[in-house]
Amino acid sequence: xxxxxxxxxxxxxxxxxxxxxxxxxxxxxxxxxxxELMLNAANLAFVAFSSVIKSFxxxxxxxxxxxxxxxEVAVGLALIVEIFKSKRSIDVDQMSSLKG
Amino acid sequence: xxxxxxFFLILSLIALSTALGMxxxxxxxxxxxxLVLNFITVAVFYLLLGAPFIAMAQVTVxxxxxxxxxxxxxxxxxxxxxxxxxxxxxxxxxxxxxxxxLALETTFIFLTRARPIGDVAQPDAxxxxxxxxxxxxxxxxxxxxxxFEVTSILLLVAMIGAIVLVRKEKxxx
Numbered sequence: 654x655x656x657x658x659x660x661x662x663x664x665x666x667x668x669x670x671x672x673x674x675x676x677x678x679x680x681x682x683x684x685x686x687x688x689e690l691m692l693n694a695a696n697l698a699f700v701a702f703s704s705v706i707k708s709f710x711x712x713x714x715x716x717x718x719x720x721x722x723x724x725e726v727a728v729g730l731a732l733i734v735e736i737f738k739s740k741r742s743i744d745v746d747q748m749s750s751l752k753g
Numbered sequence: 754x755x756x757x758x759x760f761f762l763i764l765s766l767i768a769l770s771t772a773l774g775m776x777x778x779x780x781x782x783x784x785x786x787x788l789v790l791n792f793i794t795v796a797v798f799y800l801l802l803g804a805p806f807i808a809m810a811q812v813t814v815x816x817x818x819x820x821x822x823x824x825x826x827x828x829x830x831x832x833x834x835x836x837x838x839x840x841x842x843x844x845x846x847x848x849x850x851x852x853x854x855l856a857l858e859t860t861f862i863f864l865t866r867a868r869p870i871g872d873v874a875q876p877d878a879x880x881x882x883x884x885x886x887x888x889x890x891x892x893x894x895x896x897x898x899x900x901f902e903v904t905s906i907l908l909l910v911a912m913i914g915a916i917v918l919v920r921k922e923k924x925x926x
């Protein structure tokens with residue numbers, strides 16, 4: 654049997670790695686992947702708690718989070734493609750001007 | 754050391770090293786592939802936690818659909834690596850320090866305030882895929898029916914949004 658605390662600590666570390674990715678990388682795609690990693694860490698905590706209290710609500714929430722992540726990726730990648738078309742780069746440091 | 758604990762330790766080692774690989778590799782394609790491995794490891798965690806449906810959804814939607822979309826865009830844009838540019842020298846150190854504080858903070862608050870007690874349920878024969886799916890479906894279509902419908906609208910809006918964003922506009926004036 655694995656104590657639920659271990660899962661929570663793992664989830665916190667994964668979330669922190671995602672935060673470091675968002676803060677330090679300049680490639681917009683990798684920043685996006687780090688956001689996915691953070692969502693995933695939160696999902697892991699949800700499922701761990703749902704397993705402890707023996708309720709399905711946590712798993713339902715993870716289901717919704719996965720659906721929202723899919724929608725977010727579709728729109729976000731479309732935005733990145735558009736930004737690349739106008740700037741010829743996906744470096745987030747280049748996206749500093751307010752007018753296209 | 755029970756078998757579950759050994760499983761957990763090996764899997765968490767893989768999960769953490771693939772997450773770090775995603776963070777540290779210079780090439781965006783390698784990052785995406787590391788992230789696929791990380792998602793699959795998390796799916797195995799879901800199996801250990803007795804959530805087979807979520808595990809399968811994780812593999813098909815995350816590792817399958819979302820990451821393939823990422824790889825498509827990386828190769829479409831040819832943006833595997835960014836050219837060198839001047840970066841703020843203090844930014845990385847500050848970010849790492851703040852992230853360390855954040856990790857300590859979240860762990861502390863989770864373990865003291867939320868007080869999670871007990872072990873996770875052992876994935877026994879009673880939580881097989883069929884019963885898990887049936888119970889999940891019943892909860893989804895009774896207690897969570899409205900959020901489910903809202904999710905379908907969200908997916909439709911996201912699809913329309915993506916199409917509108919990337920379509921070629923005909924300038925009439």
